[in-house]
Amino acid sequence: MEFFRIKKDIPFMRHALVFNIISLITFLLAVFFLANRGLHFSVEFTGGTLVEASYIEAPNLEDIRRQLEDSGFNDIQVQNFGSSRDVLIRVPLAKDTDTSKVGERVLASISPVSSAGASLGAGGTPSANPPTLKRVEFVGPQVGRELAEDGALALLLVIVGIVIYLAIRFEWRFAVSAIIANLHDVVIILGFFALFQWEFSLPVLAAILAVLGYSVNESVVVFDRVRETFKKKRGLTTPQVLDHAITSTISRTIITHGSTQMMVTSMLIFGGPTLHFFALALTIGILFGIYSSVLVASPLVMWLGVSREQFVQVKVEKQEAVV
DSSP states (O other), X not given: OOSOOOSSOOOGGGGHHXXXXXXXXXXXXXXXXXXHTOOEEOHHHHOEEEEEEEOSSOOOHHXXXXXHHHTTOOSOEEEEESEEEEEEEEEEOOTTOOGGGHHHHHHHHHTTOOTTSOSSOGGGOOOSSOOEEXXXXXXXXXXXXXXXXXXXXXXHHHHHHHHHHHHHHSOHXXXXXXXXXXXXXXXXXXXXXXXXXXXXXXXXXXXXXXXXXXXXXXXXXXXXXXXXXXXXXXXXXXXXXXXXHHHHTXXXXXXXXXXXXXXXXXXXXXXXXXXXXXXXXXXXXXXXXXXXXXXXXXXXXXXXXXXXXXXXXXXOOOOOOOO
């Protein structure tokens, strides 16, 4: 399926150096922000208190957040858990705070909140939708450190798996180029989160892992077309082959990434605070994934010396011995 077909190849590789200089600058900026500002980790990584409460009717989450902030809680997370009547509240660690009483303080803060957002009834009577405390769990810094280590290990295993897969399916030049381009996406996503101090949570980590696989898929499509063009068309230089591969897959790229971004945008707009940073990480990853898979990986393959001889085996005619 194609929206359109471009008859003349676009000379992308003519500007390969410019594309990679732009990528290098954005990569270095991302590393700079990571080194100077660092990531704003969520409760899962830093430790804190998890409070689960249940309501008779579905509460208004925005009112709960506002009530907790008015009570002095900062950087809290409020989301539905299991059903629209159950609410999970994450409270980060704070200095000079008795963790054993955090659950009681949270319950006292949200008790006046009703499903309609009213604080108290007429005459100061309690709301008809009081919360019931179901559980309070404390996540220590050690548990958060283990989650961070496990997340880093998962990221490393995905990277190693991608390298092995591409090296087996294509050739080592493609594997190296693709992994550099994909790591470029990961570092830039982390750089955005460090620059704006957006909260880095487990859903964001899951989004980064998803972006890795998503970018690899785009690289594989382009690399498949490169290999096919080397085998079928003679007389083309390596830059011309890469230009043809990218140009012939543009329609597919627009359809795939456009459809995915429509879904991610709906999560970004309608998903609420729970899915906001997850969808934001996916959006950044998709946009930069298109750029890196096409305009970063392909120039790297060219500079690593890919050629037609690596895909086409030259037949050697045997000469019969003369008696």
